Amino acid sequence: MKIENSFRVDLPVAEAWTTLLDIPSVAPCMPGAELIAVEDERTYRGRVKVKLGPVAVAFQGQARLDEVDAAARTVRVKASGSEMKGRGSAQADVQFRIQPDGAGSRVDIATDLALAGAVAQYGRAQGVIGETAQVIIDAFAANLQRQIAARHSAAATTEQPVGAPARPPAEAPALSVFAVLIGLIKRWFARLTTASR
Amino acid sequence: MSSHTIRLTVNGRSCEGSVEARITLADFLRDGLGLTGTHLGCEHGVCGACTVLVDGHTVRACLMFAAQANGREVTTVEGLAAPSGALNALQQAFHDNHGLQCGFCTPGMLMTLTEFLHDNPDPSEAEVREALTGNLCRCTGYAGIVAAALDAARRLRQEA
Amino acid sequence: MKPAAFDYHAPCTLEEAVGLLAGLDNAKVLAGGQSLVPMMNFRYVIVDHLVDLAQVEGLRSITVAGGALRIGAMTSQRELEFSPEVAQHCPLLGEALGHIGHRQTRNRGTIGGSLVHADPAAELPAVCAAHDAEIEIASTRGVRAVPFRDFTAGFMATIVGPDEIVIAIRLPLWPAGHVHGFREFARRRGDFAIAGAAVLLDVGPDARVRRAAIALCGIASSPIRLGEAEALLTAGKLDAAAIKSAAAAARTIESLSDIHAGADYRRHLAEVMTRRALADAARRAGISL
Numbered sequence: 001m002k003i004e005n006s007f008r009v010d011l012p013v014a015e016a017w018t019t020l021l022d023i024p025s026v027a028p029c030m031p032g033a034e035l036i037a038v039e040d041e042r043t044y045r046g047r048v049k050v051k052l053g054p055v056a057v058a059f060q061g062q063a064r065l066d067e068v069d070a071a072a073r074t075v076r077v078k079a080s081g082s083e084m085k086g087r088g089s090a091q092a093d094v095q096f097r098i099q100p101d102g103a104g105s106r107v108d109i110a111t112d113l114a115l116a117g118a119v120a121q122y123g124r125a126q127g128v129i130g131e132t133a134q135v136i137i138d139a140f141a142a143n144l145q146r147q148i149a150a151r152h153s154a155a156a157t158t159e160q161p162v163g164a165p166a167r168p169p170a171e172a173p174a175l176s177v178f179a180v181l182i183g184l185i186k187r188w189f190a191r192l193t194t195a196s197r
Numbered sequence: 198m199s200s201h202t203i204r205l206t207v208n209g210r211s212c213e214g215s216v217e218a219r220i221t222l223a224d225f226l227r228d229g230l231g232l233t234g235t236h237l238g239c240e241h242g243v244c245g246a247c248t249v250l251v252d253g254h255t256v257r258a259c260l261m262f263a264a265q266a267n268g269r270e271v272t273t274v275e276g277l278a279a280p281s282g283a284l285n286a287l288q289q290a291f292h293d294n295h296g297l298q299c300g301f302c303t304p305g306m307l308m309t310l311t312e313f314l315h316d317n318p319d320p321s322e323a324e325v326r327e328a329l330t331g332n333l334c335r336c337t338g339y340a341g342i343v344a345a346a347l348d349a350a351r352r353l354r355q356e357a
Numbered sequence: 358m359k360p361a362a363f364d365y366h367a368p369c370t371l372e373e374a375v376g377l378l379a380g381l382d383n384a385k386v387l388a389g390g391q392s393l394v395p396m397m398n399f400r401y402v403i404v405d406h407l408v409d410l411a412q413v414e415g416l417r418s419i420t421v422a423g424g425a426l427r428i429g430a431m432t433s434q435r436e437l438e439f440s441p442e443v444a445q446h447c448p449l450l451g452e453a454l455g456h457i458g459h460r461q462t463r464n465r466g467t468i469g470g471s472l473v474h475a476d477p478a479a480e481l482p483a484v485c486a487a488h489d490a491e492i493e494i495a496s497t498r499g500v501r502a503v504p505f506r507d508f509t510a511g512f513m514a515t516i517v518g519p520d521e522i523v524i525a526i527r528l529p530l531w532p533a534g535h536v537h538g539f540r541e542f543a544r545r546r547g548d549f550a551i552a553g554a555a556v557l558l559d560v561g562p563d564a565r566v567r568r569a570a571i572a573l574c575g576i577a578s579s580p581i582r583l584g585e586a587e588a589l590l591t592a593g594k595l596d597a598a599a600i601k602s603a604a605a606a607a608r609t610i611e612s613l614s615d616i617h618a619g620a621d622y623r624r625h626l627a628e629v630m631t632r633r634a635l636a637d638a639a640r641r642a643g644i645s646l
Contacts, residue, residue: 053513054393054474055401056383085361085403122401128512131578135511198362218365218407221394240358241395242462254435254464260394261465264365265387265409309461330546331459 003111003130007141008104011148016098016105017073019148021065029143031136036060042068048081052122052132058084073098088117109137203267207232208276216263222256223247225263226273234274234304238333245332248305249273255312274304277311286356287311287349296345298336305332310346318354322347360397367409371495371524374413378520379497381406386522388431388470391462416469416524421446425491426528430469434481438463446530449487449537449557453480456539459547469523475513477613478549478575480541482509485526486572486580487555493525500524509579531568535559536641538634541574542626544617550575551618552626554607556634558595560642566590571603571635576612576627583607586631595639597646604632 009016020026023044027035032049039045042065049058061081068075075096082089093112098105111133122128199218204211207230214229226232226249238246240259247258250272277285284292287310297303306329313320313328320328325346326339334342366381368374378384384406387393396402410416416431419442426447428437437443438454457463457471457480471481472492482505485492490505494517503516510516517523541553552575559568569590571583586606593599607627612620639646 051514053511054396056403085400087400087403118399118401128578131511199364199366201365217362219360219362221359221398224359240398242391245459245461248461255461256465257391257461259398260390260462262365262390262394262407264367265390265411312460327546328460331461 001113001115001129003113003133004109005111005130005134005137006106006108007137008101008106009141009144009148010104012103013073013098013100013105016107017070019144020096020098020107021068021075023065026144026147029140029147031139031143042066047084050132050136052128055122057087057119057122059090060084061090083117083119086117088115088119090115090119201264201267203263205266205268206270208272214263218262218264220263221259222249222251222261222263222266222271223258225266226258226271229263232273232275236301236304238301238305243333244302245305245309246302248308248332250308250312253312253315255309272308272311274307277307286352287314287345290345290349290352291342294345294348295341296337297341302332302334302336306334306342310349314346314350314353318350318357320347320350325350358398358400360394361400361403363404364406365409366406367412369412369414371413371415371522374408374410374522375495375497375520377406377408378522381408384408384519386410386473388473389433389462389466390470391458391466392470392474392476410522418525419443421530424530426450426530428468428526428528430472430493430523430525431467432469434458434463434466434468434471435460437468447484447488447528449539449555450481450484450528452537452539453484453555456480456541456543456547456550456553468526472508472526473515473517473523475509475515475579476549477512477578478551478553480539480550480553480555480574483553483555483572483574483580484539485528486582487557487570488528488531489570490529491527492523493527494521495524496521502527506582512578531557532559536638538637538641540630540634540637542630549617552576552623552630554627554630554634555580556631556638558590558635558638558642560595560639560644564595564642564644566593566595566599569603571631573607573610573627573631576610576623578613581610583610583631585609590635595642595644600632600635600639600646603635604628607631 011019024035027033034047035044037045043062045062047058047060059081063077063079066076066078077094080091091114095110097108200215202215204213216225223235223237226235235249235258236246237259238244242257242260248255249258251269277288287307291297309332325343366377368377383404385404387407387409410431416429418429419432419440420427421442434454434457443451468481471479485505492503492508494501508515536558538556541550543550555572557570558566561567569587571586572580574580583606586603589603590599608624612623614620636646
């Protein structure tokens with residue numbers, strides 16, 4: 001299944017590149033994600049909890065930064081994981097591209113997702129998984145913005161070194177996802193209804 | 198996992214049991230009480246083979262946990278015939294009208310029709326067919342079942 | 358298929374119920390169970406705790422007050438089906454209920470459970486969308502009321518948090534004498550709707566439409582209000598031509614596509630169901646088409 005998403009970040013391209021590649025630092029921005037271990041400079045082990053409608057699934061596995069092209073600012077990530085309650089597995093081949101977007105940057109993500117087992121049957125209608133992916137990515141982007149803003153004000157007071165993880169890898173709060181969801185409803189409703197109410 | 202002591206009435210008799218939370222009413226009736234007349238066809242609420250009465254209303258026993266039946270009155274197919282074993286009017290009508298072949302859907306059909314005929318003593322054929330939409334039969338093509346239901350309705354009206 | 362192991366809780370008060378949800382991890386509320394338990398039996402849904410609301414006082418009621426029908430979330434679909442208050446004040450709800458599942462599932466299924474489960478094909482969310490319902494949600498932090506248009510949040514998701522419980526649904530009443538229509542297309546009676554239309558019309562003695570509400574189920578992740586069609590009908594005369602053009606507005610919406618029906622077919626059905634539901638409403642208003 002091919003999914004396309006994108007998000008903006010208020011950083012010039014070069015800084016966006018280094019920020020996003022600092023996996024231990026940005027992992028806490030991903031709702032439901034938990035970084036468990038750094039195996040080597042390109043390989044990470046972690047867990048991701050996702051809610052697809054009424055079904056909450058949790059995957060445990062690994063992600064590897066396969067092709068890192070600093071000149072083109074593209075990264076290819078190969079991730080695979082198995083559902084922790086035996087409901088199947090997932091494999092993702094993800095292409096990231098960072099491009100300038102005004103004063104900031106735009107990150108384009110093209111994911112080739114293969115699900116096996118029970119999880120492959122979730123999401124009765126097309127687009128459910130894509131919709132969920134966009135919600136997660138929007139939440140990630142919002143959390144990342146907050147982290148960047150916090151880091152800039154912290155740097156101004158030299159409280160913590162820039163680039164080091166602000167805290168140990170931890171789960172991002174689920175509440176941030178709900179806040180984004182409520183904001184998304186209005187945009188999504190407007191897309192579907194043919195006149196404003 | 199939690200265990201629960203439940204006390205309920207099944208076919209007029211008080212029963213008590215200790216069940217794990219995840220045991221469905223269907224499994225409790227079948228395995229706990231040995232009342233295997235209630236059948237499991239799909240375990241997701243669409244086939245109707247597990248239909249029983251709880252407090253007089255039809256429910257899918259596969260979609261209820263035994264713990265939820267605590268304090269309730271349950272009637273299964275085993276509770277339809279007289280203590281002597283004599284078939285009730287609905288069961289007799291099924292017998293007389295070829296309302297069953299393999300018999301797998303039959304307990305669910307009987308329980309659904311028991312509630313239906315109680316609420317609708319004089320149904321039309323269309324109403325009977327609508328009432329049976331929640332019970333699937335692979336053998337009969339439903340004709341014998343519908344005939345049995347209408348026949349039973351007639352007999353019950355005469356008895357009344 | 359049997360569900361995975363879990364702990365079962367049966368609180369007797371709302372306070373106890375929200376307290377449990379606040380403290381437990383991976384817990385779900387059990388209402389009628391007609392949608393949740395199949396998913397548990399398939400092990401799609403695996404929970405560590407089920408909080409059964411069946412014994413919580415005060416969640417089953419049907420009252421008319423303040424120009425609205427207030428329904429306790431644990432009121433069964435059966436109770437609603439046979440309720441004189443629903444028949445008199447919310448006939449759209451009454452008609453939609455006959456299309457929900459089967460007698461056996463309506464005996465246990467609840468209105469609150471159906472709304473929180475938020476199946477795209479479900480009828481009750483469409484009725485709530487047409488009525489601009491208000492949903493009352495409780496937690497340890499108190500009670501909040503959310504308009505239905507803000508209640509849904511994507512595919513089979515709502516804004517109800519993991520520690521919150523829907524306690525009631527308020528349906529603002531339409532004027533006495535308003536008319537309704539509900540039409541659904543499914544392959545078999547009781548199946549999930551492939552497309553359904555819920556219609557409310559307030560029609561004046563001159564056959565002019567004072568107000569219209571049209572909600573579709575089965576087309577998108579959650580019910581859609583056909584704003585354009587409603588605008589087309591309002592202030593105009595209700596006749597066959599008006600119905601035809603209003604229904605045609607259904608063709609332009611973005612639709613789901615799955616193994617049961619593609620997007621084009623769903624849009625076609627949306628138009629047909631809308632037209633038929635509007636025609637039913639018109640007939641109820643004594644207008645011959």
